[in-house]
Amino acid sequence: MTDAPKRTPLYDLHVELGGKMVDFAGWEMPVQYPMGIMGEHKQCREKAALFDVSHMGQVILRGENVGEKLETLCPQAYAGLKEGKARYGFFTNEDGGIMDDLIVSNAGDHYFVVVNAALRHQDIPHMQANLDGVEVTEIFDRALVAVQGPKAEDVVGGLCPAARDLKFMETTVAEIDGAECRISRLGYTGEDGYEISIPEADAIRISKLFLAHDDCEPAGLGARDSLRLEAGLCLYGNDIDQSTSPVEASLSWAIQKRRKEEGGFPGAARIQKELAEGPSKKLVGIKPEGRAPARQGVEVQSEGGDTLGTITSGSFGPTVGGPVAMGYVAADHAAPGTKVNLIIRGKAQPAEIVALPFVTQNYKR
Amino acid sequence: MATYYSEEHEWITVEGDVATLGITQHAADQLGEVVFVEQREAGEEFEKGGEIGVIESVKAASEIYAPLDGEVIEVNEALADNPGALNESPEGDAWIYKIKISDASQLDDLMDLDGYKALIG
Secondary structure, three states: OOOOOEOOOOHHHHHHOOOEEEEEOOEEEEEEOOOOHHHHHHHHHHOEEEEEOOOOEEEEEEEOOHHHHHOOOOOOOOOOOOOOEEEEEEEEOOOOOEEEEEEEEEOOOOEEEEEOHHHHHHHHHHHHHHOOOEEEEEEOOEEEEEEEOOOHHHHHHOOOOHHHHOOOOEEEEEEEOOEEEEEEOOOOOOOOEEEEEEEHHHHHHHHHHHHOOOOEEEOOHHHHHHHHHHOOOOOEOOOEOOOOOOOOOOOHHHOOHHHHHHOOOOOHHHHHHHHHHOOOEEEEEEEEOOOOOOOOOOEEEEOOOOEEEEEEEEEEEOOOOEEEEEEEEEHHHOOOOOEEEEEEOOEEEEEEEEOOOOOOOOOOO | OEEEEOOOOEEEEEEOOEEEEEEOHHHHHHHOOEEEEEEOOOOOEEOOOOEEEEEEEOOOEEEEEOOOOEEEEEEOOHHHHOOOHHHHOOOOOOOOEEEEEOOHHHHHHOEOHHHHHHHHO
């Protein structure tokens, strides 16, 4: 076993582009490029940005009734997922906590699943042990690249017309410059865009073709984090973990009606109870009134000084032009408009509970 | 007028018993884009090594440490409205404090420019 950080198929390109490399979940990844996090963030909101997300786990599931079987591990309605459609979801544990979040696509003759980098070593055995008669294969010979932003359709569609025909949360296979790619219209920035699974040998060449477009620039993990936070999207390990339920995490929207009613997934008892009665704490958007960012771990208090909860993600939102945060608060203080205090370096800073997302999502439905 | 550098990547320019303090270009480059500076108020006294403010970049929060004993006599208020100046001109307009030096002998513990350049490689 070696602890040396792993490299994605795009590593040489990151270095060539001046990416500042950091260790992330055991992977050597670019945190930013010379443009800087703010510039990359703005690039993605206004034009298009290319992210390397190859560190995430790409998994192929083959077998009979894969969707039905996945429903024994996830509260999502994957049985009815139509061919060519993708759906956000999560594995839950017996206590109703979230084990990981994932995207599941029905790719016709198989299901295609993308899981988080840090949890692929948990998720793969979890599926192998619990999906009877399903062949679970993690693929290591493909890069995963996200092209995100209002110009993403021009960038990707210019090289691959089939990409233009996809709507949000749809997936297909098409050739890009002779390489067979899986193209899915989704992402984690709040913008329109694509995640594209590319054969390893073609990854740099095709990424360079995207970057050759006037409106496309590379962006790193720094911008990816500020973009997803402004878009109100949870980051596993920060905002959700084994102890938080999807209802607490304000992810009830990702559990389809049939599953809410029928149950039959790990932790259903707690999740159905919280759906019926309301959770005791809730993940909310929090907007600090001053300019000081409230980082992960900052305590949230009521105006009266009672502890309400903790910030789970907090940073400066370049599009918002000020600090933005998400965190858990007691459910009776979770309504938008509620005034709270954030204890930043020992001092109470006023803030307000706000509706998520901080920026309008621009998905192409 | 002499300029000194600390291992915490601050510079001070000394005139008599008053020093102007800021962060180095190297520090600014490492921090990334600065979005907020928490500054002390004039009149506040501090000891060498003590925290005298916080610089928040898009990435993270970083403390500013006092390079010597002293007292804040002036705060660069312009940084409140334009924290990004710390990236553009950290060794110029974007100074952070003017401080009154209590013990000039502590200057001997700081580096000159050559020493600092050797530190950052």
